[in-house]
Each structure stands twice: as C-alpha cells, then as structure tokens.
Amino acid sequence: MKEIQIAVIGAGPAGLAAAIELAKAQGNVTLFDENTKPGGQLFKQIHKFFGSSEHLAGTRGYNIGKQLLRETEKLGVNVILDAPVYAIYPDKTISYSHQNREQAIKAEKIILATGATENALAFPGSTLPGVMGAGAAQTMINVHRVLPGKKVLMIGSGNVGLIVSYQLLQAGADVVALIEAAPQIGGYGVHAAKIRRAGVPIYISHTIQKVMGKNEVVAAQIVQLDDNRQPIPGSEKILEVDTVCMAVGLSPLTELAWLMGCEFAYIPQLGGHIPKHNHNMETTVSGLYVAGDITGVEEASTAMEEGRLAGIACAQALGLYDQEKAHTLKKEIWNRLNTLRTGPFGKIRKFAKDELLKISREGTA
Amino acid sequence: MRITKHPILGEDCEIELVTIFVDGKPIQAKKGEPIAAALLAAGIRKFRITPKDKNPRGIFCGIGRCTDCIMTVNGQPNVRTCITPVEEGMIIESQIGLGKWSDKE
Amino acid sequence: MKQGIKYTGTPSWEELESAPGRPSQQRLEKGPVAFIECVQEIPCNPCEKACPFQAITVASPITNLPRLNEEKCTGCGICIASCPGLAIFKIDLNYSPTTALVEFPYEYYPLPEEGEVVPCANRWGKFVAQGKVLKIKNPRTYDGTSTIAVEIPKAFYLDVRTICRKEDY
Numbered sequence: 001m002k003e004i005q006i007a008v009i010g011a012g013p014a015g016l017a018a019a020i021e022l023a024k025a026q027g028n029v030t031l032f033d034e035n036t037k038p039g040g041q042l043f044k045q046i047h048k049f050f051g052s053s054e055h056l057a058g059t060r061g062y063n064i065g066k067q068l069l070r071e072t073e074k075l076g077v078n079v080i081l082d083a084p085v086y087a088i089y090p091d092k093t094i095s096y097s098h099q100n101r102e103q104a105i106k107a108e109k110i111i112l113a114t115g116a117t118e119n120a121l122a123f124p125g126s127t128l129p130g131v132m133g134a135g136a137a138q139t140m141i142n143v144h145r146v147l148p149g150k151k152v153l154m155i156g157s158g159n160v161g162l163i164v165s166y167q168l169l170q171a172g173a174d175v176v177a178l179i180e181a182a183p184q185i186g187g188y189g190v191h192a193a194k195i196r197r198a199g200v201p202i203y204i205s206h207t208i209q210k211v212m213g214k215n216e217v218v219a220a221q222i223v224q225l226d227d228n229r230q231p232i233p234g235s236e237k238i239l240e241v242d243t244v245c246m247a248v249g250l251s252p253l254t255e256l257a258w259l260m261g262c263e264f265a266y267i268p269q270l271g272g273h274i275p276k277h278n279h280n281m282e283t284t285v286s287g288l289y290v291a292g293d294i295t296g297v298e299e300a301s302t303a304m305e306e307g308r309l310a311g312i313a314c315a316q317a318l319g320l321y322d323q324e325k326a327h328t329l330k331k332e333i334w335n336r337l338n339t340l341r342t343g344p345f346g347k348i349r350k351f352a353k354d355e356l357l358k359i360s361r362e363g364t365a
Numbered sequence: 366m367r368i369t370k371h372p373i374l375g376e377d378c379e380i381e382l383v384t385i386f387v388d389g390k391p392i393q394a395k396k397g398e399p400i401a402a403a404l405l406a407a408g409i410r411k412f413r414i415t416p417k418d419k420n421p422r423g424i425f426c427g428i429g430r431c432t433d434c435i436m437t438v439n440g441q442p443n444v445r446t447c448i449t450p451v452e453e454g455m456i457i458e459s460q461i462g463l464g465k466w467s468d469k470e
Numbered sequence: 471m472k473q474g475i476k477y478t479g480t481p482s483w484e485e486l487e488s489a490p491g492r493p494s495q496q497r498l499e500k501g502p503v504a505f506i507e508c509v510q511e512i513p514c515n516p517c518e519k520a521c522p523f524q525a526i527t528v529a530s531p532i533t534n535l536p537r538l539n540e541e542k543c544t545g546c547g548i549c550i551a552s553c554p555g556l557a558i559f560k561i562d563l564n565y566s567p568t569t570a571l572v573e574f575p576y577e578y579y580p581l582p583e584e585g586e587v588v589p590c591a592n593r594w595g596k597f598v599a600q601g602k603v604l605k606i607k608n609p610r611t612y613d614g615t616s617t618i619a620v621e622i623p624k625a626f627y628l629d630v631r632t633i634c635r636k637e638d639y
Binding site for chain 2: 034035036046060117118120127128129130131132133135136137139140141142144145146147148150170171172215216
Binding site: 047048049051052053059060063169183184185189190191192193194195196197202204339340341342344345 | 552
C-alpha cells in the first residue's frame with residue numbers, strides 16, 4: 001500500500017490552512033476532498049469577512065478561497081479531488097473512492113477538517129420541492145448563479161439566515177420575511193440591519209407551522225410564539241412564497257473521528273458531539289488532529305486559524321519544527337483565536353471551547 | 366432562472382452551453398454546472414417521486430449529503446444531481462420510487 | 471415591541487446615541503463627517519485601517535466599538551466601503567441651505583444613475599423622501615461595494631440611510 005506522511009481530509013478553509021502550514025514546514029502533505037473543486041464553502045461566501053484587518057478581514061470569502069488555493073498550488077500541495085474518504089482504520093489506513101475506483105493509502109498523521117452540515121427542521125410540507133437549506137440556496141445563487149425561487153421565506157436569524165437573505169436580495173429574489181423562534185435575533189446586528197434597510201421584515205418569536213402546495217411550495221403559514229414558545233392561536237399568518245429556506249444551525253461532520261475511536265464530548269453550543277482534543281488540536285487518538293467546524297461550529301476565520309494550528313502542531317510532532325519555533329507560531333495563533341472569540345457573540349464560543357479543552361484534559365464527559 | 370447580472374459577481378461570462386434531455390425534453394445547460402442547477406434554471410423543481418407515499422422531492426442540501434435530489438442519469442438511478450456535472454447529450458429522467466437500471470448498463 | 475438591534479434588526483435611537491462612532495451635533499453642523507452605526511461588539515476592525523486620517527480607533531480587543539475622532543475626520547467617506555457590516559454612513563448636514571447629503575454603501579443591482587431622482591428609505595426600508603443621486607463611487611479598492619451620495623431635504627438627515635431597491639431585475 002502506498003504510504004504518505006500527512007493526510008488532510010477536507011479542502012475547506014481549515015484543511016487548506018493546515019495543508020499550507022505543513023507544506024511551509026517542508027511536510028509532505030496530501031489533501032483529500034469529496035468535491036470536484038477545493039475551497040469548501042468559501043466560494044459561496046461573497047460578503048466581506050469580519051475579523052482583524054491583519055488577517056484578511058474586509059476581504060470577500062471567495063477571494064480568500066482563491067488566495068488559499070494559490071498558496072497551496074505554489075507550495076506544491078498534492079490535492080486529490082472527487083475523492084470521498086469513507087473509512088479510516090486504526091493503523092491510519094485511509095479508504096477513499098476516486099474515479100470510480102476504491103483506493104487505500106496509509107498516512108503517518110491525519111488531520112480531519114471535514115466541516116459541518118446544515119440542520120433540518122421537520123414540519124408539514126417540509127419535504128416539498130422549494131423547501132431547502134439556506135446553504136443550498138446560497139450555493140445555487142452564488143456559485144451556480146441560479147435562483148432557486150423568486151419569493152423566499154427564511155427560517156432562522158443566525159448569521160447564515162441573515163447573510164443568505166441578503167445574498168438572495170443581491171441575486172434578485174424577494175425575501176418576504178425572516179422568522180426566528182427565539183425572542184431575539186441570533187446573528188450579528190449589522191447583517192440584520194442590512195436586510196431591514198432593504199425592507200425585509202424580521203419576525204422574532206415566530207415559527208413555521210406548515211408549507212402548502214401539491215408539487216411545490218406555494219405558501220407558508222407562520223405563527224407567533226408565547227414566552228414558553230407555544231403557538232399563540234389567532235396569530236397565524238399566511239405568506240405567499242415559492243421557496244422556504246432553513247438556516248437552523250449546523251452539526252459537525254464527525255463520522256471519521258467516530259470510526260477512529262476518538263473520545264467525544266457533547267457541547268450543544270458548538271453543535272453537538274465534538275471529538276475531544278488538546279491545545280494542539282490532537283484528538284484522543286495519537287497522530288489524529290481536528291480543525292474547523294468538526295471541532296465546534298464557528299466561522300471561516302476561526303476555522304483557518306485552527307487549521308494553521310493543527311498544521312503547525314502536526315509539523316512539530318513530525319520533527320519539522322523545533323519546540324521553540326513551534327511554540328512561538330502556536331502562541332501567535334492562539335492570540336488571534338482568543339481575539340476572534342471575544343465580545344458578546346465570541347465569548348459564548350470561547351467559553352464552550354474552553355470547556356471542551358478542559359473536558360478533554362480531565363478525561364470526563 | 367439564471368442570474369446574469371450581479372452587483373458583486375459581475376456579469377456571467379461562462380457561456381459555453383451543452384444540451385441535456387430531461388424527461389425527453391431538450392434543455393440548455395451551462396457546461397460543468399450540476400444537473401440540479403440546470404434544472405432549477407429551467408424552472409424544474411420536482412426531481413423525483415418517493416417510493417411509498419408518492420410525494421414529490423427536489424433539492425434540499427445542495428452539497429451531496431441528503432440525496433433528496435436523486436434522479437436517473439444516463440440509465441443509472443439514484444444519481445445526486447446537485448453534485449453531478451452536466452455533460453453534452455446527458456439523459457436525465459425523473460426518478461419514480463427507487464428507480465430502475467436501464468438495460469444498457 | 472422591544473426596541474434595539476437584537477430585537478428589530480435596526481439600531482434603536484438610544485443605541486445610536488451611545489455609539490462612540492456617532493459625531494456630535496456641533497460637528498455635524500460644521501461639515502461632512504462619518505456616522506458609524508456600529509452598536510454591537512463584534513471582532514472587526516477594517517474601518518480603523520481604512521481611515522487615512524486615523525480618525526477611527528478600534529484598538530484592542532478588536533471587539534471594541536469603533537470610536538470616531540470627529541476633529542480628525544474630514545468626511546472623505548473612504549471608510550464607508552471598508553465596513554463589512556455596511557454600517558458606516560457619511561452626512562453633510564449643510565450641503566445647501568435646505569438640503570443635506572447622505573452617503574451610504576449599496577450592493578444591489580442595478581445602480582441608479584447620477585442626477586436621477588430616487589425614492590430614499592430609512593433603516594426600516596420605508597420610504598422617507600425623494601432624493602437626488604449626486605455621486606456614485608465604485609473604484610476597484612471598494613471591491614464591489616458602491617457608495618451612493620444622495621441629496622435630501624435637510625429634515626431627514628438622521629432617517630435616510632439607503633434608496634429603495636429597483637424592482638426591474
């Protein structure tokens with residue numbers, strides 16, 4: 001069987017950043033992705049990113065994607081696309097399919113950067129054509145330049161719901177309303193303010209009751225919720241829409257970490273079951289690292305930093321960096337991560353992340 | 366419906382077209398785009414009928430995970446149309462239930 | 471209904487008043503100036519670097535709200551397109567004896583034309599008054615974000631923050 005030094009699984013922001021750091025350290029890195037193009041979800045992010053201006057804030061997501069790809073190319077990272085990894089074995093043998101053939105390769109170290117997947121909400125009519133994930137709509141409008149519908153109801157006011165609503169408007173659709181079951185908006189106020197200026201109503205304490213239609217969506221019924229999140233009779237409203245998008249959170253894609261026998265912790269604020277890991281992003285399985293949304297759903301900016309961190313720690317473990325050099329580099333990244341995890345939004349994630357590190361260290365779940 | 370002009374992405378410059386056949390009807394698709402995008406652009410949203418309750422389904426996740434958008438492509442059933450690129454002359458059929466392999470395969 | 475950006479998606483007047491990016495009334499009277507409607511502590515600081523006159527400070531931690539030094543601010547408007555949250559505006563209260571100028575970021579298609587009279591809207595997307603498009607800027611450095619300056623009746627300088635989108639897509 002072919003043997004390689006380092007395998008990175010997932011070519012999104014975390015995986016690309018990890019591969020770049022490893023290549024910079026003269027590591028021999030192979031990057032796998034199931035898609036035909038690298039970049040993960042970066043290429044559908046057409047808005048300018050927040051963060052520090054020193055680290056690409058103010059740059060649109062897809063341009064950050066292009067920069068990362070240029071760098072991987074320049075550094076000569078071996079990228080295998082159209083290659084879903086479906087199993088990893090305890091000896092770090094990786095099974096994947098590529099060009100309709102099953103293949104296996106053995107790696108010394110593995111970094112999992114598999115990302116996350118959108119959650120779904122079930123309600124009468126939720127399977128009708130025209131009901132879809134907000135991310136699906138975002139892919140269609142921003143990557144393939146096709147409108148999935150003209151009149152949209154968005155469910156969920158986290159940053160995904162707010163940003164995709166804005167981008168649907170930019171693509172020429174009409175966002176009829178955005179609803180949120182919680183009594184407040186979940187995402188950044190500035191994102192909400194953008195769509196409010198465009199006249200999109202935001203209904204907090206509202207949920208969807210049903211979607212009507214025979215072959216596709218023709219209308220949706222929403223209802224107001226009381227303080228106990230129970231529907232208030234008589235507050236139902238029927239909205240004429242042809243598309244309903246769900247932006248109700250994401251869950252880490254952890255199948256490969258389960259297969260490897262990693263220990264997990266359940267942290268709801270981070271999206272559910274997360275592989276335990278230490279400050280080096282190494283899991284309870286030696287030589288297996290994690291980075292990005294698999295370690296808890298956050299943002300592309302934090303995913304890239306975590307990718308770098310995993311890459312440097314992995315390079316250190318392989319002896320590509322000495323202690324001192326690795327320590328300096330890792331400290332810089334931790335400083336940036338801690339900065340990104342401040343403020344009323346960031347500190348919730350910081351708290352959850354610290355909790356996860358603590359659980360991982362102490363070995364209790 | 367195609368988004369030809371966009372405030373951020375600019376004009377769509379990818380204009381190389383291929384012809385695909387959806388339930389026998391020829392449709393123009395952009396070279397390399399996923400089948401699902403071509404169908405949505407042509408106003409087709411119903412991709413298949415479920416085996417048990419005969420309910421319609423279309424795209425849901427758009428990234429190849431949920432398998433709601435599967436159709437029969439060139440005689441092969443259960444193809445995820447959201448991640449399978451179109452090819453010239455491709456024959457795409459709405460899938461009824463679990464689908465059937467064509468004799469050609 | 472509860473007021474405030476967390477509940478309505480629009481900053482309340484109280485939030486705007488206490489924002490350190492808001493210029494004083496005296497400064498507004500003096501001439502063009504930035505009006506930063508950033509009221510939530512999120513990790514973000516491109517505006518700080520964008521200002522050629524060091525009139526905006528975020529400092530550390532980067533979740534600080536941007537602080538406007540209204541004496542240093544020349545009202546050049548370069549910061550408008552730098553804000554990923556599209557939360558910076560420019561106000562020239564005394565553009566003429568009867569009109570004010572409001573400049574705002576705009577990322578929709580199509581753009582209006584300079585000289586065109588267009589319906590202007592407030593933070594809620596509601597029509598406020600007709601305004602005349604004075605200037606549209608969209609240099610490469612703005613990376614796709616246009617800024618539009620409209621001339622509006624003076625009374626609405628605190629209300630008008632955008633134009634109604636054109637429906638003829």
